[in-house]
Amino acid sequence: MEFETIIGLEIHAELSTKSKMFCGCSTEFGGEPNTRTCPVCLGHPGTLPVANRKAIEYTILLGLALNCEIARRSLFHRKNYFYPDMPKNYQISQYDIPLSKNGFLEIDMGDYKRKVGITRVHLEEDTGKSIHVGESGRIHGAGRSLEDFNRAGIPLVEIVTEPDLRTPEEARNFMIELRAMLEYLGISDCKMEEGSLRCDANISIAVDGVQGTKVEIKNMNSFRALQRALSFEEKRQKEIIIGGGKIPQETRHWDEAAGVTHTLRMKEEAFDYRYFPEPDLVPLEPDPQIVEELQKSLPETPGQRLDRFIRKYGLPKDTARVLVYDKKLGDFYEEAVAKGGNPVAIAKWLAGDFVGLLNEFSIKVENSPIGPHGISELILLVERGVISGRMAKDVLKEAFQSGESPAQIVSRKGLSQIADSEEIALIVERVVDDNPQAVRDFLEGKEQALKFLMGQVMKLSRGKANPTMASEKLRELLEKRQ
Numbered sequence: 001m002e003f004e005t006i007i008g009l010e011i012h013a014e015l016s017t018k019s020k021m022f023c024g025c026s027t028e029f030g031g032e033p034n035t036r037t038c039p040v041c042l043g044h045p046g047t048l049p050v051a052n053r054k055a056i057e058y059t060i061l062l063g064l065a066l067n068c069e070i071a072r073r074s075l076f077h078r079k080n081y082f083y084p085d086m087p088k089n090y091q092i093s094q095y096d097i098p099l100s101k102n103g104f105l106e107i108d109m110g111d112y113k114r115k116v117g118i119t120r121v122h123l124e125e126d127t128g129k130s131i132h133v134g135e136s137g138r139i140h141g142a143g144r145s146l147e148d149f150n151r152a153g154i155p156l157v158e159i160v161t162e163p164d165l166r167t168p169e170e171a172r173n174f175m176i177e178l179r180a181m182l183e184y185l186g187i188s189d190c191k192m193e194e195g196s197l198r199c200d201a202n203i204s205i206a207v208d209g210v211q212g213t214k215v216e217i218k219n220m221n222s223f224r225a226l227q228r229a230l231s232f233e234e235k236r237q238k239e240i241i242i243g244g245g246k247i248p249q250e251t252r253h254w255d256e257a258a259g260v261t262h263t264l265r266m267k268e269e270a271f272d273y274r275y276f277p278e279p280d281l282v283p284l285e286p287d288p289q290i291v292e293e294l295q296k297s298l299p300e301t302p303g304q305r306l307d308r309f310i311r312k313y314g315l316p317k318d319t320a321r322v323l324v325y326d327k328k329l330g331d332f333y334e335e336a337v338a339k340g341g342n343p344v345a346i347a348k349w350l351a352g353d354f355v356g357l358l359n360e361f362s363i364k365v366e367n368s369p370i371g372p373h374g375i376s377e378l379i380l381l382v383e384r385g386v387i388s389g390r391m392a393k394d395v396l397k398e399a400f401q402s403g404e405s406p407a408q409i410v411s412r413k414g415l416s417q418i419a420d421s422e423e424i425a426l427i428v429e430r431v432v433d434d435n436p437q438a439v440r441d442f443l444e445g446k447e448q449a450l451k452f453l454m455g456q457v458m459k460l461s462r463g464k465a466n467p468t469m470a471s472e473k474l475r476e477l478l479e480k481r482q
């Protein structure tokens with residue numbers, strides 16, 4: 001049997017408008033429960049929705065960025081179902097005539113690219129949030145549930161992909177690409193931990209080219225969880241097929257702690273929702289001139305910026321990716337380059353030590369104690385030979401802790417590397433005298449011995465020896481002994 005994994009995604013992203021989709025309530029996250037509500041988003045009888053213009057523009061902008069066709073005429077529909085977090089008992093959504101459809105997004109997998117079809121991008125409203133009071137925090141076993149409607153009515157874009165993804169890694173990369181796109185467009189804050197970006201997946205296994213049954217998976221709260229859940233599900237389905245079993249069509253729940261999926265409910269069909277056009281809203285007919293203006297206003301996409309970073313600054317792809325797929329880090333990088341210093345060196349320091357320190361101290365780029373100017377200063381200190389790369393690592397860490405600039409730290413601590421050739425010669429001679437075995441190894445052709453000896457030089461000089469000068473001196477001395 002030949003297996004092929006078929007994956008599609010359904011993504012919801014809250015739009016970062018100031019007010020909700022159909023009323024004037026604030027969309028700000030948090031707040032006392034049920035304080036950011038009004039009769040419209042609480043679904044009181046007799047209230048009328050008014051569509052948020054900004055949310056419509058954002059959705060069109062995203063549609064354009066994802067190479068979609070923008071509808072000349074689009075409708076809102078009611079999606080009817082009962083759930084406590086939805087006071088109207090229907091969600092205003094879009095059904096057969098979404099704002100945009102038939103697009104694509106290309107993802108880079110390193111050694112190949114995958115073009116992923118975008119079925120549709122539509123606009124709808126978010127639901128409220130249920131808080132299940134009990135030990136597990138889940139509905140099962142909860143004593144009671146509370147409802148917070150602050151989130152109800154926040155504009156939500158839904159993005160549905162074609163089943164074009166072939167591996168769990170591709171699904172994860174797609175989400176990285178899409179999140180970056182939303183960030184670059186500035187239309188969503190994409191905080192998975194606050195639920196402003198959510199992703200469900202469907203997965204099936206085709207056997208010898210014959211389509212399999214699609215299973216939907218929910219409750220993945222990070223990109224890593226998405227990849228794990230899909231890998232688990234891929235294996236589970238293959239095992240059932242190999243054992244001669246059938247895959248039922250269902251929705252499964254990802255249990256992050258246990259690392260498994262389990263049945264949530266058997267899949268409902270679209271007709272279960274009794275979709276019908278929303279009678280309280282007029283059809284959406286975006287002015288072609290506005291669509292054209294939005295098209296012209298599209299910013300550089302993450303993919304374009306990646307190409308530019310590689311071309312313009314000569315960055316290796318992996319390094320460029322780290323900078324580009326976090327927009328703020330990419331902005332930080334360009335500011336640092338503008339202040340001076342070798343662009344490749346700046347990129348390597350940012351993608352390496354700098355990101356490491358941000359993680360270590362749990363700080364976001366925008367709150368970094370050392371700004372683009374400071375990074376540029378640090379790299380220039382290294383380039384001018386004032387401090388070594390080894391010393392720069394410590395200086396950077398110190399800057400994170402004290403908030404001082406690299407130059408201040410260097411002068412306060414009297415740091416500067418030993419670039420005096422006599423002084424270096426003395427240190428190197430001592431290392432050679434103290435390590436006769438390593439010297440013999442080197443003379444017998446073992447190149448690693450040189451690394452060891454260099455390590456000793458750095459150790460003896462407490463990291464201060466200029467590495468280039470020291471290694472030249474070391475070779476010179478060893479050749480004399482030959």
Ligand code: ZN
Nearest residue numbers: 023025038041
């Ligand atoms: Zn409201």
Ligand code: MN
Nearest residue numbers: 012093124158
């Ligand atoms: Mn939806």
